[in-house]
Amino acid sequence: MNYNVAQKHIIHQRPGKTPNPMRLPELDAILADINRIILGKDRPIRLSLACLLARGHLLIEDLPGVGKTTLAHVLARVLGLDFQRIQFTSDMLPADIIGVSIFDRESGAFHFHPGPIFTQVVLADEINRATPKAQSALLEAMEERQVTAEGKTRALPEPFFVIATQNPTYQIGTFPLPESQLDRFLLKIELGYPDPAAERELLAGADRRQLVADLVPRITPQRLIELQNTVRAVHASPALIDYVQTLAAYTRAAPRWQEGLSPRACLALLAVARAWALLDGRDHVLPEDVQAVLQGVIAHRLRPTDDDARSHAEAVAAALIEAVPLP
């Protein structure tokens, strides 16, 4: 099958060329800032921001050293959010993430010491290294946006955004996230190696850390919440909802995948597509938006039956897009 056409249009399309009244300059500025530091990764950056705007969490599956930490850091910086990094290890316990109550001798009572999760942007590094118990502590916090420790429920800060990374290769000694847990990530993306030009610029350019440190927040957390609400208001016409539904129906029945997209996955698809449309300055979702984010939404949700396809998430998404005509 020839996927070239599809890929070309998903990846290289720039629907934003036409002027749009909804265009929000602050979002453009944010994207420009991040693109200045992480070079040649316009698409993953855009997806990450869309994920954040859609109030979802991001899963990055990639090799170490391609800039995952930098991405998380830069996002937090530009958006004016707190940032914490948690390195997951096999001996990590839920308390290491959530926090512990320690007996305070002076007051004679237990005092809760919040864990690293109590921050606005969390980078959960190598999440599949930790035991399922530790993983589920994080994932439950992600889902509920609150933490229950020692019988007390504590709300997590708003906005709350988790970027988790996991190693792509199947290694002995890892605990792959179960599918039900994977579903809690709105998007799964890969950063990949930079292209040669970008890599050269990276090598020749200034120190990334310094650049990050020099960044100034473009918006306040309050404004970010407003933007998140704007995303929810982006219009999805009946024709578009039909399209999402047809896509899901196709995955549910076609033999290419082991299971189809769940209703939650459809909602995720619609949510990210809305954010993508907003990033493009539109107040309504187009099929192009859905197609652009489809790969990220289905990458960790659809398991192809054919082994060869596993390594070609792009090809799988393109095949799905081409199989389903617009309603």
Place this chain on the structure above:
Amino acid sequence: MLASLRRRLHEIFVRWALRVRPPEPAPIVLTQRRVYVLPTRAGLAYGAALGVMLLGAMNYNLSLGYALVFLLAGLGIVAILHTFRNLVLLSIRPGRCEPVFAGSVAQFGLLLESQRPDARTSLRLFFDEAVPIEVDIGPHACTATTLGVHAAKRGWLPMPRFTIETTWPLGLIRAWSYAVPELNCLVYPTPAAKAPPLPWSSDSARGSARDGRGADDFSGLRKHQVADAPRHVAWKAVARQQDGPLLTKLFSGAAAQQLWLDWAALPDTIDTEQRLSILARWILDADAAGLAWGLRLPAVRLAPDNGPAQRSAGLHALALYSHGAH
């Protein structure tokens, strides 16, 4: 004699009716030209009853009798249209089809898609002579259904021709069509009921190494399994979480013992199918025990691993094993 003639005529009709050389490319759209309509037995009885009623109306000069007969005749015509419409322009796509073991029933998934703004009701799908499956399809909806057929032999089982018919709404008229979607079911060899024990290689005599993993370098933790040696339990990690499961320390090393399911290891007296059966049984046993295993066939070699992917890869190889590969 008569029955066989009828069957042959039916076969000729079906072949003419299908027109396309099966299997057909997806999606199969049941166009007007491939949907056939004939009265059912009830429909014939209905027609005969109308004839008798017409005679009665004529004989007694019953104007209302004429009107009734003509109304019912119109109803019959309308029923033709409704029945036809219930089936026509339905599109059929091949759906999913999970591999099965020979001797069980292969379930061919079908995806029935209706572009119509109102529902399609009581469509029956069946293979020749088999019990039909009844499905409804909502407006603009897509319904998945499966049709089972007995899988006798290992290998690829192409989906046989099936009939889709409907007598809705009045049961007087039957509209039907045939389709052969391009869908194949992988049939694994039947696992042997009696098989020799798993063929451990002769140098893996130590029972403690039977988990198929090494014992040299710590490489991680995983959930404790009954077969794990007690000395590999990660007591420290277990102690940290009060009610967690037992964890086993994993070690990797060159010395790890591996289970090879080898075609050649079986005595020559066993014929091909029997061998494949035994290998299938071994794969199931090894998989159930959570062991890592490798497979050696005359032309195929599968590196040791465990998990569902390994299991399906192994069975896949067995299913498609051919004599020519010797």
Place this chain on the structure above:
Amino acid sequence: MARTNRPVSRRQAWWLLATALAASLPLAPQVPLWLSLAAGAVFSWRAALTWRQWHLPPRWLLVLLVIAGTVGVFLQYRTTMGRTPGIALLVVFLSLKLLELRAARDAVATALLCYFLVLGQFLFTQTIPTALLACLTVLITTATLLAASDDRPQPLLQLRRAGLMLAQALPFMLLLFLLFPRVQGPLWGIPQDRISAVSGLSDTMSPGSIALLSQSDAIAFRVQFKGTVPPQSELYWRGPVMPSFDGRSWRVRQTLGAYTEVPYSGIGAAVDYEVTLEPHGKFWLFALELPATLPADSALTSDYQPIARQAVRNRMRYAQRAWPEAIAGINEASSILREALALPRDGNPRMRAIAAGWRAQHGDDGAAILATAETFFGQQLLIYTLNPPLLGADIVDEFLFDTKRGFCEHFAAAFVFALRAAGVPARVVAGYQGGEVNPVDGYLVVRQYDAHAWAEAWIAGRGWVRIDPTAISAPSRINSNLASAVPTEEGLPFLARSDLAWLREVRYRLDAVTNGWNQWVLGYNPQRQRDLLAGLGMNEPDWRSMTAVLSVLCGGVMLGLTVWILRNRLRVDPALAAWRRFTARLARRGIVWQPWEGPLAFAERAAGQAPRHAKSIVEIATLYARMRYGPAPQAGDLLQLKQKIAAFHP
């Protein structure tokens, strides 16, 4: 076909029970009481079985019950053939079939039986209420048929679908009804129970027999005049002519039709009209005096009375022409004249004596005797009444000289007797006089209470002359109607009375509707069909051409219905339709829109392939994308899109 043999579900059983009840309930008055009760018992039994989900009775019991039912019907009617026994048997089978509902096939059979019973109702009555009731039954039965093959819990939905399907069947029904080649029945002998006890004139007339009819307001026939309606006093509807007298009763002659064309010629203006005759079970037809033409399949007796070849068992319609001033029978055969003079040897001596006096005075001058007789009757001061006293042996004498009270048959009988006794050939003519014009549809309605009898005398040189002795004593009977001629306290049929105007108005309207129904639905026969086709330009249509027309029209309706049924009821978004036109244009340039491609993505690709049109392509795509996927399309958008696409020529 094993698939149709799913067991009948509980819900389906309820449906079948309902339809069986709907089909057999209207027949309850027609079948014997024991059968009604038995069927009711079986229905209740079946309902209990369904309710309690008990097992159906064993087959041997059903066989026994069927035999018992059949024997019962046979014992009741002494036959199982014919209309009523047939219906009774159908009711037996239907109710017992309910006890044998095992498979879907039985359900279909039950539904078919119900359709049969609907037809059965029409054997007894075909009025508008019957038709409405039958519609309901057919609706329920069709819904049952639906439920038999598609067992779903929503009864209303089934009824609605059945209604929709029947509505779609209506055009076919209309076409077939109008154009299906009609055959005049019966195809085979009809058992004689077809018409039973219909009121009307009989072939004998004795004192009181017509007075009895005056109690009935049933319709005898309706008349539609081509021109103006002749005056009331001219409306003599000639019926059975009764020349033979046995001293008490007058009878029609036993011989049948003599002429196939009228044996006299017309003088003066003709009156054209059309009669719709209600079935009366006798052979005669009614015609305005004197008939100038004969309806099809009829003949004229030597008494100038039109008679049909078969007894009038169905409502029939015939066109007629009358010559009110015709002179008939100038050269009358002597045998007929002899018969018109015959009298019993004895009886009524007083009248005979007076008549002998006339004879002696005027000799053979029939006209003079007639005038004398009229004068004589006028002098007797006879009273016209609905309740004449009973008469003894000499009915003429007692009426004329003692009681002096009588109804038209007394007047006619006495007058004819007097003429005969005086040697003038005369006979009694029965029929109807007058009628009432329904102002709603203009039809003249003649009812049973318009029944009348008058006299006819043969005068040399003038032929047969009509004299109405009733008119001598009670001229208002002839000039207006019965009500004005009899005292108000006498029990007249409700409709014959002139008061209660509003009720009459209602009745007129109802009657007009009934008449329309009779004329156009029930009376739609081969003749009407020929007339209709002639009106449509098909003269002398044979069944082949009719079948051809019918097939063409039915095919047309079917095509229309097919289009209507198969049309995509989803209105295609006009923006999408415009977009398809646009992409079709680009496709001609080799720029093919993939069905999965978003509009803007496609626009970008197309703009790259056709840079000269890049601007308009992007404009169109942007507008389309906003219309199809945007929140609220603006009013002018569609027009703008269409204009842009119309102007787009790659």
